[in-house]
Amino acid sequence: MNKNIRQLVENKRIHAAKKELEKMQAADIAEMIDGMNDKTALLVFRLLPKGVAAEVFSYMTREKQSELSVLVRESELEAIIGQLHFDDMIDCLEEMPANAVKRFLKNTSDVKRGLINEFLNYPDYSAGSIMTIEYVDLKAEMTIGAALEHVRQTAPDKETVYTCYVVDGSRVLKGIISLKDLVLANPVSSVEDVMKTNFISVNTGSDREEVAGIFKKYDLLAVPVTDRENRLVGIITIDDIVDVIDDENTEDFHRMAAIQPSDERYLAASVFDLARRRILWLLVLMVSATISGSIIRRYEDMLHTMVILASFIPMLMDTGGNAGSQSSTLIIRSIALGEIRLKDTPKVLWKEIRVSIIVGLVLGTVNFLRILYIERADMVVSVTVSVTLVITIVSAKLVGGFLPLIAKKLRIDPAIMASPVITTTVDAVSLITYFSVAAVIIGL
Amino acid sequence: MNKNIRQLVENKRIHAAKKELEKMQAADIAEMIDGMNDKTALLVFRLLPKGVAAEVFSYMTREKQSELSVLVRESELEAIIGQLHFDDMIDCLEEMPANAVKRFLKNTSDVKRGLINEFLNYPDYSAGSIMTIEYVDLKAEMTIGAALEHVRQTAPDKETVYTCYVVDGSRVLKGIISLKDLVLANPVSSVEDVMKTNFISVNTGSDREEVAGIFKKYDLLAVPVTDRENRLVGIITIDDIVDVIDDENTEDFHRMAAIQPSDERYLAASVFDLARRRILWLLVLMVSATISGSIIRRYEDMLHTMVILASFIPMLMDTGGNAGSQSSTLIIRSIALGEIRLKDTPKVLWKEIRVSIIVGLVLGTVNFLRILYIERADMVVSVTVSVTLVITIVSAKLVGGFLPLIAKKLRIDPAIMASPVITTTVDAVSLITYFSVAAVIIGL
Numbered sequence: 001m002n003k004n005i006r007q008l009v010e011n012k013r014i015h016a017a018k019k020e021l022e023k024m025q026a027a028d029i030a031e032m033i034d035g036m037n038d039k040t041a042l043l044v045f046r047l048l049p050k051g052v053a054a055e056v057f058s059y060m061t062r063e064k065q066s067e068l069s070v071l072v073r074e075s076e077l078e079a080i081i082g083q084l085h086f087d088d089m090i091d092c093l094e095e096m097p098a099n100a101v102k103r104f105l106k107n108t109s110d111v112k113r114g115l116i117n118e119f120l121n122y123p124d125y126s127a128g129s130i131m132t133i134e135y136v137d138l139k140a141e142m143t144i145g146a147a148l149e150h151v152r153q154t155a156p157d158k159e160t161v162y163t164c165y166v167v168d169g170s171r172v173l174k175g176i177i178s179l180k181d182l183v184l185a186n187p188v189s190s191v192e193d194v195m196k197t198n199f200i201s202v203n204t205g206s207d208r209e210e211v212a213g214i215f216k217k218y219d220l221l222a223v224p225v226t227d228r229e230n231r232l233v234g235i236i237t238i239d240d241i242v243d244v245i246d247d248e249n250t251e252d253f254h255r256m257a258a259i260q261p262s263d264e265r266y267l268a269a270s271v272f273d274l275a276r277r278r279i280l281w282l283l284v285l286m287v288s289a290t291i292s293g294s295i296i297r298r299y300e301d302m303l304h305t306m307v308i309l310a311s312f313i314p315m316l317m318d319t320g321g322n323a324g325s326q327s328s329t330l331i332i333r334s335i336a337l338g339e340i341r342l343k344d345t346p347k348v349l350w351k352e353i354r355v356s357i358i359v360g361l362v363l364g365t366v367n368f369l370r371i372l373y374i375e376r377a378d379m380v381v382s383v384t385v386s387v388t389l390v391i392t393i394v395s396a397k398l399v400g401g402f403l404p405l406i407a408k409k410l411r412i413d414p415a416i417m418a419s420p421v422i423t424t425t426v427d428a429v430s431l432i433t434y435f436s437v438a439a440v441i442i443g444l
Numbered sequence: 445m446n447k448n449i450r451q452l453v454e455n456k457r458i459h460a461a462k463k464e465l466e467k468m469q470a471a472d473i474a475e476m477i478d479g480m481n482d483k484t485a486l487l488v489f490r491l492l493p494k495g496v497a498a499e500v501f502s503y504m505t506r507e508k509q510s511e512l513s514v515l516v517r518e519s520e521l522e523a524i525i526g527q528l529h530f531d532d533m534i535d536c537l538e539e540m541p542a543n544a545v546k547r548f549l550k551n552t553s554d555v556k557r558g559l560i561n562e563f564l565n566y567p568d569y570s571a572g573s574i575m576t577i578e579y580v581d582l583k584a585e586m587t588i589g590a591a592l593e594h595v596r597q598t599a600p601d602k603e604t605v606y607t608c609y610v611v612d613g614s615r616v617l618k619g620i621i622s623l624k625d626l627v628l629a630n631p632v633s634s635v636e637d638v639m640k641t642n643f644i645s646v647n648t649g650s651d652r653e654e655v656a657g658i659f660k661k662y663d664l665l666a667v668p669v670t671d672r673e674n675r676l677v678g679i680i681t682i683d684d685i686v687d688v689i690d691d692e693n694t695e696d697f698h699r700m701a702a703i704q705p706s707d708e709r710y711l712a713a714s715v716f717d718l719a720r721r722r723i724l725w726l727l728v729l730m731v732s733a734t735i736s737g738s739i740i741r742r743y744e745d746m747l748h749t750m751v752i753l754a755s756f757i758p759m760l761m762d763t764g765g766n767a768g769s770q771s772s773t774l775i776i777r778s779i780a781l782g783e784i785r786l787k788d789t790p791k792v793l794w795k796e797i798r799v800s801i802i803v804g805l806v807l808g809t810v811n812f813l814r815i816l817y818i819e820r821a822d823m824v825v826s827v828t829v830s831v832t833l834v835i836t837i838v839s840a841k842l843v844g845g846f847l848p849l850i851a852k853k854l855r856i857d858p859a860i861m862a863s864p865v866i867t868t869t870v871d872a873v874s875l876i877t878y879f880s881v882a883a884v885i886i887g888l
Contacts, residue, residue, distance in 0.1 A: 023642060027661045152628055161624050162606050179623060180605050184596055198467060216690070217471050219683040221665065238682055239663040242689065246660070249693045250777055253700075257773035257863070258766055266778040267791060274795070275802040278770050282807055285766055287814070292758035300751050307744050310754045314736035314871050317758060321765075322702055322729050322864045326722050329701035333694055334710040347711060351718070358719040363726055370731070419701065419863045420766045427758050 006036065009043050018047050026052060030059030042071050054083035062095050063268050069096065078104055085159050087132035087240065090119045127211050128204035130244065131225045131234030134159040138166050138191050140174055145187035151179065160237050163222045166195050173201060173224055173232040201226050204233060208244050213338060215241045252336060256329070256418035258285060285420050292317075292427045299435040308377070309438060312385045313431070315367075320392040320430040321423035323359065327352055327400030328422050332414045335404060345405050349398065356397035360390040384434075384441045391437070392430040399425055450480065453487045462491050470496060474503030486515050498527035506539050507712050513540065522548055529603050531576035531684065534563045571655050572648035574688065575669045575678030578603040582610045582635050584618055589631035595623065604681050607666045610639050615675040617645060617668055645670050648677060652688050657782060659685045696780060700773070700862035702729065729864050736761075736871045743879040752821070753882060756829045757875070759811075764836040764874040765867035767803065771796055771844030772866050776858045779848060789849050793842065800841035804834040828878075828885045835881070836874040843869055 008017035021029060021044070029048070033041045033056065045068060048056055057065065057080050069077055081089055081104060093101050093116065105113050115133065122128030136158055138147050147164070155161045164182065166175040175195030185194045201224045202211050214223065215238060225234045251261040258281035262269070296303070296313075303310055331348060334340040340348060368386035371377045377385075400422050404414035452461035465473060465488070473492070477485045477500065489512060492500055501509065501524050513521055525533055525548060537545050537560065549557050559577065566572030580602050582591045591608070599605045608626065610619040619639030629638045645668045646655050658667065659682060669678045695705040702725035706713070740747070740757075747754055775792060778784040784792060812830035815821045821829075844866050848858035 025642070025644065025662060027663075031661075148627070155624055155628055161627075179627070180599055183592070183605075183623070183627070184599055198469070200469065216686055217475075218469060219471075221682070238665070238686075242660055242682075242686065245686065245689055246781065250781070253697075253773055253777045256697075257769045259770050259774065265783050266774055267784065267788060267795075271795060271798045271802065274774075274799045275806075278767070278799070279803055279806050282763060282766055282770075282803065283810060286759060286763045286807060286811065289759040289762040290814075290819075292762075293755040296755040296758070297752070300755075303754055304748070304751050307748050307751075308741070310747055310757075311737040311740040311744075313754075313757060314740070314761060314875070315730060315733040317761060318733040318736075318864075318867060318871065319726060319730045321867065322726055323722070325701045325863065326703050326726075329697055330703065330710055330718075333697045337690065337694070339709050340711065344711060351711075351715060354715045355718045355722070358715065359723055359726065362719075362723050363730060366727060367730065370734075375734075419769060420762075423762060423765065423867075427762065431758070 005032065005044065006040055009040060009047070014047065017044070021047060026055040027059045029056045034061050034064050038067055038071060041068065045072075050079065051083065054080050058084055058088040058092075061265070061268070063265075065092060066095060069100070074103070078107060082108075085132060086119075086134050087130065087159070090116065090129075093120060122204065125207055125209075126204060127202050127206040127208055127225050127236060128234070130208055130211075130240045131204070131236045132159050132240075133234050135222075135224075135232075135235040136161050136164040137232065138164050138177065140166050140168065140190070140192040140195070142191045143187065144182060144185045144189055144191065144194060147177075147191050148182055148187070151182065160222050160235070163235075165224055165232055165235070166191055167232050170229075171231040173226055173230060175199065176224065199224070202236070203228070209248050211236060212241050212244045212248065248336075252332070252413075252415045255413060255415035256332065258282065258418075258420040281420065285424055288424045289427065292424075292431055295428060295431045295435070302435060302438060306381075306438075306442070308381060309384075309434075312381075313434070316385070316388060316392055316430050316434060317423075317427050319363065319389060320396045320426040321419065323356070323393045324396035324400035324422040324426045325419040327356075327397040328404055328418050331401050331404045332418060335408055335414050340405075342405065342409055345402075348401050348405065352397045352401035353394070356394040359397070360393035363393060364390040380442050384438050387441070388430065388434045388437050391433045392426065395429050395433070396422070396426040399429070449476065449488065450484055453484060453491070458491065461488070465491060470499040471503045473500045478505050478508050482511055482515060485512065489516075494523065495527065498524050502528055502532040502536075505709065505712070507709075509536060510539060513544070518547070522551060526552075529576060530563075530578050531574065531603070534560065534573075537564060566648065569651055569653075570648060571646050571650040571652055571669050571680060572678070574652055574655075574684045575648070575680045576603050577678050579666075579668075579676075579679040580605050580608040581676065582608050582621065584610050584612065584634070584636040584639070586635045587631065588626060588629045588633055588635065588638060591621075591635050592626055592631070595626065604666050604679070607679075609668055609676055609679070610635055611676050614673075617670055617674060617676040619643065620668065643668070646680070647672070653692050655680060656685050656688045656692065692780075696776070696857075696859045699857060699859035700776065702726065702862075702864040725864065729868055732868045733871065736868075736875055739872060739875045739879070746879060746882060750825075750882075750886070752825060753828075753878075756815075756825075757878070760829070760832060760836055760874050760878060761867075761871050763807065763833060764840040764870040765863070767800070767837045768840035768844035768866040768870045769863040771800075771841045772848055772862050775845050775848045776862060779852055779858050784849075786849065786853055789846075792845050792849065796841045796845035797838070800838040803841070804837035807837060808834040824886050828882050831885070832874065832878045832881050835877045836870065839873050839877070840866070840870040843873070 005017055005020050033044055045053060081092055084092060105116065134157060136151055136154055138150060151161055162179045164177050165173060166177060168174055175197045176199045177191060177195040181194055200214060200218055202214065204225055204227055222235050222237045224232055225236060227233050247263055254261040260277040262277060331340060364386045367389050368382050371382040371385055403417035407414045407417045449461055449464050477488055489497065525536055528536060578601060580595055580598055582594060595605055606623045608621050609617060610621060612618055619641045620643045621635060621639040625638055644658060644662055646658065648669055648671055666679050666681045668676055669680060671677050691707055698705040704721040706721060775784060808830045811833050812826050815826040815829055847861035851858040851861045
């Protein structure tokens with residue numbers, strides 16, 4: 001289909017191309033344009049009816065949006081941006097060069113310009129940054145019939161009409177009423193009688209991750225956002241929350257792999273930016289890892305006498321790191337999903353102790369038999385390595401289970417306490433254990 | 445508030461407790477009951493009006509649902525389950541003991557029993573397993589006015605009324621129409637004139653992760669599910685998709701930490717189950733890690749002559765592992781979000797080569813200066829370690845960037861190619877590099 005439209009456009013069969021485009025979803029057209037070169041992209045984009053063009057534009061990647069912004073005429077760009085949903089317009093303006101934003105604002109009404117500036121100022125993490133102003137508001141004293149008529153008249157411009165918001169003269173939020181309830185209610189009763197006054201709302205300054213948690217907990221489709229005086233300033237809809245959930249998860253994945261998070265797409269990010277986001281943590285961890293080196297140097301004489309001991313260091317370090325990461329990942333994820341709280345710390349530790357003993361004994365036994373019978377090492381070496389392995393696994397799992405909870409307590413993101421930090425910590429524990437056990441058992 | 449209700453109930457102040465409960469959201473009541481002992485939980489639960497009880501029940505954790513199922517009378521349980529939304533009922537029946545399910549089905553109408561059995565048979569990963577049958581269906585020949593009247597009459601039992609589905613006599617899906625369009629349209633025109641025929645639908649056997657992707661791509665609130673003959677069998681709503689997104693992310697987090705995934709909550713899982721899910725991968729990785737041991741043994745003589753070389757092994761292994769995990773995590777996440785596809789493989793590798801050279805040179809230089817001036821090692825040792833570090837980082841990042849794409853190509857979950865597997869692979873590369881470089885530079 002994509003190829004078809006590209007050919008039609010390139011062969012100037014404009015009418016046929018338009019017909020094909022009509023059959024497509026806006027999101028699919030956007031995806032197709034994302035993959036086209038600038039010239040064809042512009043040709044296809046200009047074939048779209050005005051309303052559809054704005055919708056397609058809002059589905060395109062940010063990079064393609066900027067590319068296209070440069071190519072179209074100024075008036076064209078303003079028409080597109082002006083037709084976007086308010087929240088998509090804010091997102092788009094945030095990415096545009098400052099003077100383009102200035103020019104756009106110059107041709108906007110005073111009221112709208114004020115609103116746009118206000119919205120551009122909400123911090124990235126806040127509920128304010130993802131809300132929209134396109135909701136239906138009603139008055140408590142309206143009849144249901146009048147309310148429905150109001151919905152009918154204003155609906156085409158609204159992002160959602162499925163929840164309507166009841167405000168008083170000072171725009172203080174008094175209640176919410178779903179379109180379902182409006183449709184079901186007796187047309188002559190008043191909005192006040194039907195509206196729900198026991199509703200969930202969030203503040204412009206609320207953390208958007210918390211807002212996502214509220215959507216999940218109460219199965220919401222939209223939530224009203226109020227200011228400090230309880231006045232309604234916007235609403236947040238579920239489609240933007242789904243994006244927040246993805247972003248927050250990406251952030252956790254990145255933090256857990258010792259990368260500074262960013263919401264830029266991998267293929268769109270510059271090489272220097274990607275390098276910068278990785279170097280800091282690698283440096284910190286590299287310097288921490290030298291602690292393990294100094295432990296080894298302290299036992300240099302022992303290694304000199306029994307070089308074979310060195311050959312088990314990688315296995316002990318890797319297994320310890322993996323065992324610890326398993327625990328920390330389980331705990332970090334459970335904290336993120338709200339399944340584990342600080343008060344559960346004793347339960348978590350008691351669970352990890354029991355799990356780690358089982359895991360340690362199984363791995364220790366397998367390892368003992370393997371070293372003794374397959375690698376045909378000494379009995380003392382086999383015992384030393386296997387005992388160390390058990391102790392390493394138990395301490396790794398305790399460290400892995402405990403550090404994310406400590407981070408949570410200190411109000412640091414628990415995701416920091418993942419594989420890389422755990423590995424570095426556990427390495428030192430495992431090496432000290434190894435050489436101490438060796439000293440006792442082998443008697444070096 | 446929780447404490448308050450607990451006290452009221454325990455002091456038998458039933459009326460006051462009921463008043464307090466009325467002010468609360470169902471999800472909050474469920475959370476409160478989750479934290480109560482069985483006796484109080486049952487007391488509070490029995491104070492709830494029937495309709496609310498079912499809703500609260502659907503928000504409770506599975507463990508509390510089972511606990512309560514055992515405590516209430518059989519007839520009470522049937523009443524609660526019978527009032528759940530169809531998809532929540534299926535979830536609940538899936539967790540119940542087989543004979544309880546049998547008993548419940550015995551008291552159910554033939555038609556409903558057939559449906560329930562059909563739904564219980566959809567595989568866990570499928571769209572069928574998360575759909576519900578509570579949607580509004582319309583006929584194409586209805587007038588808008590008649591359709592709205594139909595919505596009014598059936599809405600109270602439906603999970604969503606915001607999208608209605610138009611089917612023909614054989615239940616083949618012909619179009620969809622939103623409640624917004626119904627409200628806005630002229631009451632005398634026909635459903636056929638207003639409905640959208642160019643809509644998105646999924647199949648009962650579609651993978652639920654793909655369905656989640658479709659919701660994200662097209663910003664949907666609900667999607668119709670059809671069978672092979674294109675007949676409408678159910679719908680999936682966004683609230684269940686949010687749960688799917690969470691589940692799929694948890695699965696990825698677990699896989700990436702070498703844990704066999706499970707959707708059981710950490711605190712609810714048994715110790716043996718937690719141990720079992722961790723042991724297999726740890727064993728596999730432990731045995732793979734012995735490759736590194738055999739490399740060290742091969743260079744035993746070299747280590748014997750220069751024991752100091754052993755002390756840099758942990759730092760080299762850790763940094764290599766971390767550098768590789770950064771790349772693999774970025775790529776795995778980008779694949780999961782659909783931002784990177786197989787055809788992008790050359791772009792990814794070219795990007796990783798450039799990023800890794802920058803990262804390698806920065807870390808190599810810092811490391812060289814640190815070893816030479818702070819640890820006061822030989823120039824040859826400093827050079828050997830630093831050159832190895834640069835080569836390790838570059839190869840780690842290539843391996844980390846490449847393996848997830850190979851997994852994708854082989855239709856294995858790319859999340860498997862995360863930190864643990866990368867670390868084990870990179871260890872071997874880093875050790876061979878280390879000793880080869882040492883052999884050349886030091887001339888051992």
